[in-house]
Amino acid sequence: MSNTTVGSGPSKPGNSETAAAVLRVDPHPGEPGGAKAFVGRSPGQLAWIRLKRDRTALVSAIILIVAMVVGLSSPLIERITGVSPTDQFTDKLTSFGALPVGYLGGISAEHPLGLEPGLGRDILMQLVYGLRTSLFIAFAAAAISTVIGVLVGVIAGYARGWLDGVVNWVIDLALAFPFLIFALAAIPVVENRFFGARDEIPASFRVGMIIATFAIFNWTNTARLVRGQVISLREREFVEAARASGASTWHILLRQLLPNIWAPILVTVSLNVPAFITAEAALAFVGIGVTEPTPDLGRMIFNSISYISADPMYTFVPGVTIFLLVLAFNLFGDSLRDALDPKSSR
Amino acid sequence: MVRFVIRRLLLAVTTLFAISVITFLLFFAVPSSPATVMCGKQCSPEQIAQTEHRLGIDKPIVEQYGTFVKGIFVGRVIGEGDFIRDCPAPCLGYSFRTDEPVTDILGRTIPVTVSIVFGAAVMWLVIGVSLGMTSALKRGTVFDRFAIGVSLVGASLQVYFFGLVLLLVFVYSTGLLPTPSYTPFTENPGKWALGLLLPWITLGFLNSALYARLSRAQMLETLSEDYVRTARAKGLPKRTVYIRHALRAAITPIITIAGLDIGASLGGTVITESIFGLQGLGRTAVKAVGDLNLPIVLATVLVAAAFIVFANIIVDMLYAVVDPRVRLG
Amino acid sequence: MTIPKKETRKGTTVRLKIGALTAGALSVALVASGCSKTTEDGGSGDDKKAVVQSGLISYDAADNKGPAPAVEGGVKGGNVGVLLPDGFEHLDPARAYVNVASLAGQLLFRSLNGYREDGKGKLKVVGDLAENPGTDVNKDCKVWEFKIRQGVKYEDGSPVTAADVAYGVARSFSKNLSEGPHYIQQWLADSKEYNATYKGPYDGGADLPPGVTVPDAQTIRFTFAKPQCDMPYAATMSTTVPVPKAKDTKTEYDRKPFSSGPYKIKSYAIGQSLVLERNPNWDGNTDPLRTALPDTFTWNFTLQADQVAERLVADADADKSSLSWVPVPAAQLAKTTTPEVKARVISGPTQYVWYMTINNNRIKDVNVRRALNYALDKDALLKAIGGSAAGTPATTLLSPTVGGFEKYDALPAPVTGDPAKVKEVLGSTPPPPLVLAYANSPRRAAQAEAARKSFEAAGFKVTTKAIDPTNYYTEVGRKDNPYDLYLTGWAADWPGGGTVIPPLFDGREIAETGNQNSAYFNEPSVGAEIDRIGGLPSETERAKAWAALDKKIMTDFAPTIPAYYDASYTLIGSKVGNAFQSDAFGYPSLMNIYVKQ
16 A cells, blocks of 8 residues: 655655554444454545544535535526626616715615626626636636646656656746736737637637636646656556566556555645636736626726725625635645645644 | 756756747737837828837847847847937847837836835745744644634735735725835835835735745654754753754745745736736736737746746755755756 | 645634634725715716817917916915826827827927917917917918017027927927827828828938928928818927927937926936926016916826825825826725815816717618617716716717817717617617627726617617727728727817817728728718818808717718717815816816915
8 A cells, every 4th residue: 555645745654544544443333342343444535534524624615515506506596686797787876986875885685795886787696607707717727737737747757858857847937937928918819810800709718718828837836746746656666566567658657656646636636726716816907807798706806906995895795705715725625635644743 | 066057047048038939929929019009099001010110020020039139148229220229238129119228117117026025025934934933832722723724814815805905904994004105225215115014914924824834844843853852851942942953944945935936926926016006027017018018028028037937046056055965957 | 845744633623713704804894994875976077067168269469478367376386296197108299199298298398389278168279489379371271380489498598499390390200209190290291191201300301391491580381282271279289399400319309308398307217207397498478378386396107096096185295286187086086075175176078079989881771870879878888987077978079178069969868878769760670780899998898898788778789899909999990890889089189170070070081991980981971061161261160160060960970979078087186276177188287287385
């Protein structure tokens, strides 16, 4: 049984607690003195048990699931409230300054979170649809960049030599190039190539471009991590043994190495997703975010900057939403890491 | 060591070259021209052609790139006829819109970005390391849990939200702090610090989480080492033990990570500068992209990339110097 | 890098609690600061200043002689601060075109003619450097003669001569100094491509452009191939600022132009500040326009628009003698409604009118165009960028700041639009699908969204198309552009209908690209009328005729939708005296401002 260290540091030798967990006694309730049975569990199952017991993981998982459900069911919510995210209630804005009338940015029964200044759109509906966009982009980008990163990392780590050198250089390049500038310049160019002047560029295309840009720049972290893991693993006996018994490179990569690195990869993914949520909102600041009229949390924050003292609710709603989402992801990722790597710091 | 440095420098130069080529290509892939940005009401095709000729962008791309590279290393001549100007090395050209030398623009904006990042770095190191070390020393207590929790919250906040909230609370509502602004350090250090305090606090708090955890873990690991126990057993005061031994061991990874972080931050401060209204490298770059102002875009992209690349090299070197077990090359 | 090991399990719940606490704290902070009730009233951005521009070109001796009329209550001394977020791109008179550069130029330079304004709608064109707004030598508007006043001196004491004015005009032909207006150059060359033959006094070119003569040191003559009766207006532009050949530093002139006006540059740090101090050689007796009361002027380029607004609202001691050349952003408007601040608001229409332009090449049915006029919700369009402080709904093609303006409404409807009338006007015609193009900036995107909603409410199917702002006017300026609607703005270059109607609505000017007539409106009868008006003898008659043509175009053809008159809304400090919005430039002019002691 192999040991995975969560992190790219040098592997530490065998872990007593893991062994103890395997041998842990599981007394049957109601059986005094209970029959002691040995139950063998794989590291994955052990991790799952530890995760379930973690209260923080539970709470953050619930928050995330709620967010996803809300985002996915946004059309349903729209049908229930009868308010669409693009409806403009300009009659509820002051004529001088176009601020929402009433308290806290126009909170009322029909608009539980108030209205946007300027266009008078319902903030709750913008939030609900915006969640959908943000979560979709974050998950998709995390998935794609992880896949690319794993592939590249495994190849670079296993192959060594000049291939490894080239991959390292490309990683350096991707890290050094200012991501926002690239996005700002490249996305409109690509959109122009694909769409005629009169064609409406569907929001999904822009979303796709954003995901692609994220993927281009973010596979590097996963690649580095995986490469480090592979390098430390490839010298191990079990890999030697596999090679000696004539296993193909493919088999070694897929069957021997990959199963041992899924844990840190999983943790990286869960910590990458919040970074993408933050970054997607940041794109709106340079004007390359999701286009109107698709609701977007980042664009809402960006538009709200100047209204911070006049209508704080406008900033508060998307800001706290993103904060809670990111916090939940971070906590969950932490718990996941703890569950996968039970070495305590005692 | 020398061989390592030379090799890395060569690699760095190739990276920068690659970045400049990519930027050039991106610029010329864009369908509009900087001439159209500048012509306002007077956009006849002939006017646009004239402007493009004046800016030198009607020449073949390869030639333009060659002139650009030549300018950096040996200097070049810009313009023609009575309007010829000598641009000595390193020549980064003149802004398409205002004819201001790009080196002047960099001279104005780099200090702002550097001030923001270095002040923030000091803050996040101080906050993070002190929080982490104290947590390690008081492991298991309320303080420990509280400190780690706070730093995690900081890691989950975003600059654009937290910065705005701080602005609202400290500047607009209460007026405790002045509106963030940049005064050159040489002009008035007090004003320089006061004007940047809010960005420093924001970035500092947000980035401290990693260092808190790192220093806490390192501290804990060191504290459990035999030699530390020996030192304590020998009767050395706590302070000496912790600072001389534990801190020193912890510093290594912290410095290396901090170096990478600082390099990366220098390369991207757009959001911070937008929120706090500071005219730094990031905002200048974004505006230049919007204006299709190629010389400025090239210069800012290269400077940002150079920061990151050289930070990487320095950090690797430091790693080797501090930890003799690490072999370079 | 080593990722630290796990903390105690108990610690993780604490993190959750802290997270919740933080969210709570942030909410309290925000809510506490936003807890006041926003109400409908309180705002004076509407056209309280619906002052109709009446004054025109004046040859009265009283208007044309210096010194300028004394400012009531005006005192000498002090420093006026001007808060200007983005600074100046160009101060060189050959390259300056934007209003802030022109306003600064009024202190640094003297052009042949200038605007005399009193803030009450009586803008007059009078001679500034010239003794009067120009003599039409042969009464055919083709030959114009200006006599330079005696005793006007540069910052170094040397006299301003007609040759310097000619040289200033000459250098503006150069393709390297081409960012300024091109009216005079085009009239001299009798072609839109003004520098096809004469390219300026560089690289061996002559010092005098074709058509410009300098009979003596104080006289300059312009000879045009075609009648240009608007020359007195064009002569107010910075093209006619004198530049001595010896002082021409070409591209460096932007940084340190040579002053012919009451002030000269003391220091100029790009991105930081500009400081002007007195030109000791300026003689007030030669100047009918300026009283030059303050000792110095200081521009601050380091603040953003919202910071400018905050500071002027607060009116701290350091800001009491400051004003701003940037509108108060929508978000800060609510802070300007207290009586103390309201008294320091300078607002009113600017020279800009914004049209929701209809592409007449694609929408050929006049009834559909009328229906679109009825459909547009101009109120929402304005609210998207801040409401009444940003402008007022428009019904005419000309701006209220233009001389001879007459208000009319050819297609009366409530400002929010009239979907019922749309159906009535369309009748049996099915509403065509429309593509609305907009420049991809946050403001314009919001306006496009507001427009889209209102057209859809009226029954049109609209798709919006974002265009890169760098490319926007180029794209809609293409004759064969594929869009149906686009928001365009047009500023009169001088307060006369001649800079609005011919460029925008003369179909004979339409070319393949570079069109300003982006409505692609081409009506022979209108073209003929334009020519006729151009030949009318006096400016008063012309002004009246432009207003009449304005009404005729909208009533008969409705080629576009006048959306709103742009308005400016700025603040001044409490110690600034005699500040009013310039009808020519949209911000307070500095020529007769003073600091209350």
